[in-house]
Amino acid sequence: MKPSRRLVERTLIVEQRYIGLRNSTQFQNKISRLNSSPNSYFNRMIFLNYSFTAIMLIIFSLVMIFPALFSPTSEKAVADVGFVLFAYTLSMSIYNSFIFFNTLGSHRLVEPLGILPVNGGDDILFMSWLKYNGSSSIFIVVPVLVIYAVKFSSYETLFLGTVWLLSIIMFGYTVGAIIYMSVRKRISSERSPLISSLKGALRMVVIIGVFALFEIMIYFPAILVNNIPRTGGLFGIMVPLLNVTTVVFQASPVNQNFIADVGVTTFYLALFLVAFSLIKQKIFTVLSNSPNTVSGKKVSSWNVRMYGFLSSLFLKDVRGIIRKSQNIILIFLPAIFVLPTILPLLVFGTVRNSDISSLYYSLLSIVIISSTFYSLVLMASEGNGIEVINSLPLRNSEQIFSKTAVGVFLFVMIVSPLTVMITALNGMGLLVSFFLLFNVIVAYSYTSMFNLKWLKGKVSEGARTLNFYSFGGNIVYVLLFIYSLSLIAISAMAGNFATFAVFHSFYTNSNSFIYFESIFNILIFSVIFWSVKASR
Amino acid sequence: MSVSVSIRDLSKRYGANTALSGINLDIEAGQVFGILGPNGSGKTTILRIICSILSQTSGKVSVLGYDTRLSRNDVKERIGYVPETPLLYESLTPSEYFSFVASVRKMDQKILADRVNNFVQAFGIDGLVNDLIGSLSFGTKQKVAIIGAMLHDPDVIVLDEGMNGLDPRSAKILKDLLVDLAARGKTVIFSTHILEVAESVCDRIAILYQGTIVSVGSMKELRESSGSPETNLEDIFLKLTGNENIQEIVSSLKESLRR
Numbered sequence: 119m120k121p122s123r124r125l126v127e128r129t130l131i132v133e134q135r136y137i138g139l140r141n142s143t144q145f146q147n148k149i150s151r152l153n154s155s156p157n158s159y160f161n162r163m164i165f166l167n168y169s170f171t172a173i174m175l176i177i178f179s180l181v182m183i184f185p186a187l188f189s190p191t192s193e194k195a196v197a198d199v200g201f202v203l204f205a206y207t208l209s210m211s212i213y214n215s216f217i218f219f220n221t222l223g224s225h226r227l228v229e230p231l232g233i234l235p236v237n238g239g240d241d242i243l244f245m246s247w248l249k250y251n252g253s254s255s256i257f258i259v260v261p262v263l264v265i266y267a268v269k270f271s272s273y274e275t276l277f278l279g280t281v282w283l284l285s286i287i288m289f290g291y292t293v294g295a296i297i298y299m300s301v302r303k304r305i306s307s308e309r310s311p312l313i314s315s316l317k318g319a320l321r322m323v324v325i326i327g328v329f330a331l332f333e334i335m336i337y338f339p340a341i342l343v344n345n346i347p348r349t350g351g352l353f354g355i356m357v358p359l360l361n362v363t364t365v366v367f368q369a370s371p372v373n374q375n376f377i378a379d380v381g382v383t384t385f386y387l388a389l390f391l392v393a394f395s396l397i398k399q400k401i402f403t404v405l406s407n408s409p410n411t412v413s414g415k416k417v418s419s420w421n422v423r424m425y426g427f428l429s430s431l432f433l434k435d436v437r438g439i440i441r442k443s444q445n446i447i448l449i450f451l452p453a454i455f456v457l458p459t460i461l462p463l464l465v466f467g468t469v470r471n472s473d474i475s476s477l478y479y480s481l482l483s484i485v486i487i488s489s490t491f492y493s494l495v496l497m498a499s500e501g502n503g504i505e506v507i508n509s510l511p512l513r514n515s516e517q518i519f520s521k522t523a524v525g526v527f528l529f530v531m532i533v534s535p536l537t538v539m540i541t542a543l544n545g546m547g548l549l550v551s552f553f554l555l556f557n558v559i560v561a562y563s564y565t566s567m568f569n570l571k572w573l574k575g576k577v578s579e580g581a582r583t584l585n586f587y588s589f590g591g592n593i594v595y596v597l598l599f600i601y602s603l604s605l606i607a608i609s610a611m612a613g614n615f616a617t618f619a620v621f622h623s624f625y626t627n628s629n630s631f632i633y634f635e636s637i638f639n640i641l642i643f644s645v646i647f648w649s650v651k652a653s654r
Numbered sequence: 655m656s657v658s659v660s661i662r663d664l665s666k667r668y669g670a671n672t673a674l675s676g677i678n679l680d681i682e683a684g685q686v687f688g689i690l691g692p693n694g695s696g697k698t699t700i701l702r703i704i705c706s707i708l709s710q711t712s713g714k715v716s717v718l719g720y721d722t723r724l725s726r727n728d729v730k731e732r733i734g735y736v737p738e739t740p741l742l743y744e745s746l747t748p749s750e751y752f753s754f755v756a757s758v759r760k761m762d763q764k765i766l767a768d769r770v771n772n773f774v775q776a777f778g779i780d781g782l783v784n785d786l787i788g789s790l791s792f793g794t795k796q797k798v799a800i801i802g803a804m805l806h807d808p809d810v811i812v813l814d815e816g817m818n819g820l821d822p823r824s825a826k827i828l829k830d831l832l833v834d835l836a837a838r839g840k841t842v843i844f845s846t847h848i849l850e851v852a853e854s855v856c857d858r859i860a861i862l863y864q865g866t867i868v869s870v871g872s873m874k875e876l877r878e879s880s881g882s883p884e885t886n887l888e889d890i891f892l893k894l895t896g897n898e899n900i901q902e903i904v905s906s907l908k909e910s911l912r913r
Contacts, residue, residue, distance in 0.1 A: 422753045422770045424763040442745050508707045509733075509803075511731045580702055580708040582741055
């Protein structure tokens with residue numbers, strides 16, 4: 119008797135959710151009140167999560183498309199948006215695939231398949247990801263394909279776009295698998311924590327470099343188009359992803375015909391299929407084999423050092439992040455997401471013409487994204503260690519403060535050089551530059567503290583492990599984003615109001631706005647600090 | 655001897671499911687107290703409530719006079735807990751893990767170094783203290799968890815199947831150490847499925863079945879209550895937990911495998 123493949127596909131997804139929730143009293147209560155089996159609860163939860171993501175992506179897509187529809191060169195404008203959405207699909211597929219493998223790997227969920235007579239385990243992994251996760255990114259591209267096809271009567275766009283969409287999702291899965299395999303801790307060969315940290319850092323530099331290049335291509339295709347010597351029609355057609363404006367949307371001035379488009383599409387579909395076939399078995403083998411353990415005796419010198427109370431918590435979190443490449447990737451993701459905000463400032467020199475409040479708002483976008491991501495990563499990276507934390511005499515406030523400190527440390531490392539660069543380019547005064555940086559760090563601190571306190575409240579009593587699903591899946595990103603945005607908005611509105619009240623203008627006193635902001639940021643920080651300190 | 659852990663009318667429910675009900679127990683200082691029971695009988699739940707990791711639905715539990723619900727950190731300062739599976743920070747090394755635990759517990763540096771040195775040598779993991787915990791075998795992780803729980807010389811030591819994965823030498827060391835600690839006035843509470851260990855080490859034993867205590871006492875008292883003074887712990891356990899018909903079950907299994 120062979121286990122049903124569909125059952126295994128679903129079980130892999132259900133298990134990820136279950137592990138994140140199993141110790142929650144709220145979850146236990148829900149399960150015990152159910153008349154049907156707990157599986158129906160998970161089915162509903164997975165369906166709701168998927169639907170929520172799909173709806174959000176459709177809304178995002180429509181928000182992007184509508185302005186382009188009213189552009190004088192609407193066909194080209196919609197095609198450009200289509201290109202960005204295709205690129206977004208690829209980013210999302212890579213990210214989703216990486217998180218999927220990371221969760222499967224850290225909870226060793228694929229290992230049981232190794233001893234079961236299940237054929238095609240590699241396909242099961244892909245189908246499990248595609249059905250319950252990866253395919254949701256289809257919804258970001260479908261609206262643009264349909265709108266373009268209907269408005270410009272280009273029905274081949276629907277056909278070719280669908281093929282490219284599926285190819286890109288499959289390619290994203292492949293790239294996510296490659297990244298996971300390259301950053302997975304190779305325990306048997308990395309006995310030394312120092313080597314582990316160094317190797318992790320090196321891999322990160324490579325991955326971040328590739329990501330940064332990719333992001334630049336997505337958001338500033340003009341850089342590529344203007345700086346790489348044109349190779350006529352061939353270039354427009356042959357460079358994957360960049361060629362969607364030509365091949366799928368047919369909006370490029372480059373001459374081409376449908377046969378050539380189909381040929382190029384078929385070529386890349388075949389290429390992505392080959393890459394996918396090579397990787398899918400490899401990732402299954404990696405995940406279905408248990409990691410090697412160290413048992414040999416070796417001579418080593420060691421000592422145990424005492425640290426201050428908060429320092430020990432701080433060090434524990436920093437080590438947990440820098441020694442796990444998966445966590446480092448997640449820590450650097452905000453920087454990648456906010457590149458579109460930063461790059462115009464640095465690359466196109468708009469920074470020289472910007473007033474200080476505009477620069478401040480750009481930096482606040484990093485604060486919002488970072489406090490959303492870092493809070494979640496810092497909580498989820500606790501993993502199995504939550505059992506240790508639960509057994510130690512620690513207050514919630516101590517855990518929140520230490521994690522905030524780790525977040526501030528990482529944030530300052532990334533944001534300080536950027537702020538210095540921006541202020542230097544802008545030629546602003548030393549005092550206002552200092553307050554700009556001060557405001558950004560304080561804003562990060564209180565948004566992060568608030569988010570961590572909220573997340574800590576979501577950790578069920580007696581939880582034995584934490585992962586991203588312990589906090590509610592994708593919805594939690596949106597909620598944290600809204601919390602951060604709201605807190606920042608309170609401060610910004612108060613700063614603007616104060617500036618206007620004193621100078622009767624928003625625009626002529628940017629420096630004063632920054633100084634007023636400092637006062638309001640400190641006030642908000644104090645309120646949140648004391649509310650965290652009062653928590654048990 | 656004074657009562658170290660006092661449990662009164664304890665119950666724990668998860669929605670409609672009752673994990674524990676009507677538990678009353680006094681565990682004295684200087685005792686090795688064993689909690690036995692089939693899988694799912696509530697052993698882990700009761701141990702986690704004693705350690706202030708989990709809250710009860712009703713009833714009162716106090717450890718060394720501290721209420722486990724109201725004075726969580728006072729309880730945790732005095733307890734060393736070894737969970738049923740060694741869930742640790744896999745990206746730390748054992749020496750870093752010991753540093754972390756000791757720092758949070760605000761131990762003295764000199765005492766810490768001395769204790770860690772003795773423990774890692776005793777358990778034979780002195781060559782592995784600089785390796786990442788994630789790279790260690792299950793048994794070695796269990797040893798790290800045990801050392802981490804014992805470093806601060808707690809007054810109450812709680813081990814949830816603490817012998818799991820230990821090699822015979824380490825298991826023997828741990829057993830002897832627990833008996834010695836109890837003799838020095840510490841309270842040792844542990845759950846196990848190895849009935850021989852419980853029989854040889856425990857001063858008193860409670861048998862849990864479906865969330866309630868079906869019997870509690872010393873080995874002698876358990877034998878007397880079972881009505882056969884010569885019987886062993888395994889027979890008492892099976893009788894109390896409704897598993898006397900083992901032979902019938904085995905025969906039925908054999909039969910199904912032949913089909």
